[in-house]
Amino acid sequence: MAEVQGGEALLFLTDEQLQQGIEAMFFAYQGFTADPDRILGTMAYGRAHHRAIHFIARKPGTTVTNLLNILGVTKQSLNRVLRTLVDDGLVDSRVGKVDKRERNLQLTPDGAALERQLSDAQRARMRAAYRAAGPGAVAGFRQVLEAMMDPDMRRRYQTLREAQS
Amino acid sequence: MAEVQGGEALLFLTDEQLQQGIEAMFFAYQGFTADPDRILGTMAYGRAHHRAIHFIARKPGTTVTNLLNILGVTKQSLNRVLRTLVDDGLVDSRVGKVDKRERNLQLTPDGAALERQLSDAQRARMRAAYRAAGPGAVAGFRQVLEAMMDPDMRRRYQTLREAQS
DNA sequence: CTTGGAAAGTCAACAAAGCTGACATAAGTT
DNA sequence: AACTTATGTCAGCTTTGTTGACTTTCCAAG
Numbered sequence: 001m002a003e004v005q006g007g008e009a010l011l012f013l014t015d016e017q018l019q020q021g022i023e024a025m026f027f028a029y030q031g032f033t034a035d036p037d038r039i040l041g042t043m044a045y046g047r048a049h050h051r052a053i054h055f056i057a058r059k060p061g062t063t064v065t066n067l068l069n070i071l072g073v074t075k076q077s078l079n080r081v082l083r084t085l086v087d088d089g090l091v092d093s094r095v096g097k098v099d100k101r102e103r104n105l106q107l108t109p110d111g112a113a114l115e116r117q118l119s120d121a122q123r124a125r126m127r128a129a130y131r132a133a134g135p136g137a138v139a140g141f142r143q144v145l146e147a148m149m150d151p152d153m154r155r156r157y158q159t160l161r162e163a164q165s
Numbered sequence: 166m167a168e169v170q171g172g173e174a175l176l177f178l179t180d181e182q183l184q185q186g187i188e189a190m191f192f193a194y195q196g197f198t199a200d201p202d203r204i205l206g207t208m209a210y211g212r213a214h215h216r217a218i219h220f221i222a223r224k225p226g227t228t229v230t231n232l233l234n235i236l237g238v239t240k241q242s243l244n245r246v247l248r249t250l251v252d253d254g255l256v257d258s259r260v261g262k263v264d265k266r267e268r269n270l271q272l273t274p275d276g277a278a279l280e281r282q283l284s285d286a287q288r289a290r291m292r293a294a295y296r297a298a299g300p301g302a303v304a305g306f307r308q309v310l311e312a313m314m315d316p317d318m319r320r321r322y323q324t325l326r327e328a329q330s
Numbered sequence: 331c332t333t334g335g336a337a338a339g340t341c342a343a344c345a346a347a348g349c350t351g352a353c354a355t356a357a358g359t360t
Numbered sequence: 361a362a363c364t365t366a367t368g369t370c371a372g373c374t375t376t377g378t379t380g381a382c383t384t385t386c387c388a389a390g
Contacts, residue, residue, distance in 0.1 A: 013295055018288040019223070020326055021295070021307065025197050026216075027318040028310035030237060032190050046346055051191070058184070064367065072195060077348055079368065101357050101366040123183040129312035130178055130186070133305065140298065140305020142186065145193035147294035153192040161185055211375055229338065242377055244339065266337040266386055336387080345378070352370085359364075 035121035048073075048081045050118055053107065056091060057115045059163060060106040063096070067105065070156055090114060200286035213238075213246045215283055218272065221256060222280045224328060225271040228261070232270065235321055255279060 036050050055070050056062060068078055082105075085091040090111030096102030107115055130138050146154060201215050220235050221227060233243055247270075250256040255276030261267035272280055295303050311319060 013292055015288060018291045018295070019284070021291050021303075022197075022219075022284070022287055023223075023322060023325060024307055024310040025194065027322045028313040029190065029194050030318055031314045032187075034315060048347060054187075058188075065365090073347085074349065075367075076350085076369080080347080083368090096366095099358070099366080101355095103367070119184070119187070122187055123180060125313060126183045126186050127178055129309050130183070132312035133308035136301075137305030137308040138186075140302030141309035142189055143298035143302040144294050144306035145189040147297035148193040148290060149196045150199060153195055157188060157192045160188060213376060230336095238376080239378065240338075241340085241379085245376080248339090261337095264337080264387070266384095268338070331390100333390085334388090336385100338383100338385080340383080341381085343379085346376085347374100348376100349374070350372090354369080355367085357365085357367105360362085 031125065032122070035125055036118045039118060039121060044084075048077070049085060052078065052081050052085060053090070053111060053115050054119065056105045057107055057112065057119070058160060061104045063102045063104065065102075072153075085111065196290065197287070200290055201283045204283055204286060209249075213242070214250060217243065217246050217250060218255070218276060218280050219284065221270045222272055222277065222284075223325060226269045228267045228269060230267070237318075250276065 033047060037047060040046055040050060051071055052067065055067055059066070064075075064078070064082070067082075068075060071078060082091065082093070086093050088110075089108055092106050092108050092111075093103045094106075096104055133141070146157070149157060198212060202212060205211055205215060216236055217232065220232055224231070229240075229243070229247070232247075233240060236243060247256065247258070251258050253275075254273055257271050257273050257276075258268045259271075261269050298306070311322070314322060
């Protein structure tokens with residue numbers, strides 16, 4: 001009873017196919033975070049610190065509010081993380097030039113070193129997965145992920161893409 | 166400096182491409198969990214309950230140890246979740262027939278109803294993403310995710326796939 | 331048939347990381 | 361001068377993970 005197809009080829013999707021996609025997301029995300037988690041486990045940091053470091057590295061000089069929007073957590077939650085990173089000398093928080101209410105965040109050399117260590121590990125896994133899946137798969141992967149995002153997040157994701165070359 | 170290619174076409178991957186893949190995973194996972202989280206937020210349950218319910222529904226009669234391996238958490242952590250589900254009459258835990266030390270877990274009618282509510286929401290999003298991305302993209306999506314898993318998890322994922330038709 | 335080990339459950343204590351609500355301060359904006 | 365925005369902080373709570381210690385049950389090997 002799974003032979004009929006939609007208007008476009010292969011767009012008939014059984015619940016079983018969707019279920020497998022859901023489980024693939026779950027297991028893949030475990031792998032996705034496994035390497036950074038292992039590294040962070042040896043320090044006093046966790047996944048939340050990784051995320052902050054990642055996006056500060058990605059957009060140096062970004063503000064707290066911007067980070068808040070990207071991460072989708074509360075000010076209090078982010079602040080706890082950010083404060084330890086600043087105190088430990090991994091992140092530099094300086095008063096904004098134009099708007100002095102804002103804080104411009106960037107990594108210190110120590111912060112950049114940790115960022116590199118974390119993202120090297122994560123990129124290595126991503127690279128291996130891309131290689132194993134092949135070039136055609138990569139485009140599809142990205143398309144499905146993008147379509148799965150909430151519209152707000154998709155906008156932020158695309159903004160990040162454009163910000164880089 | 167990005168001209169050289171690997172043995173197979175397009176397998177030269179810039180750090181920027183990999184970085185975008187990483188961010189796509191992050192934002193997509195937010196979307197992936199958003200709908201169930203919203204539903205669960207109205208009850209006394211969280212994501213951990215959802216995961217337990219999902220895999221019990223998926224493999225009725227599964228044991229605690231098996232669930233432990235799939236979820237990758239500690240016995241104590243799972244037990245807390247499982248106990249509330251059993252106490253609330255959503256999960257039925259019965260002594261194993263062959264090995265009486267084991268507990269065979271399955272959803273009660275109430276549990277199945279919640280499971281359906283949660284997975285309907287999640288499947289709807291997955292279906293929309295698949296449709297938006299198109300049939301070719303779906304295969305690539307699955308291939309990359311599978312390649313990103315830890316070997317253990319990949320095995321469990323494939324086992325789950327085979328278990329169903 | 332005893333003993334060793336596996337499966338499951340439980341208690342206690344703790345940590346990471348999220349949340350709400352309330353409030354303070356500084357600095358733009360109207 | 362009044363309003364709003366950006367940030368930071370205090371306090372308290374929840375969920376979900378962790379270790380470690382211990383018990384009960386029960387299969388299986390000697």
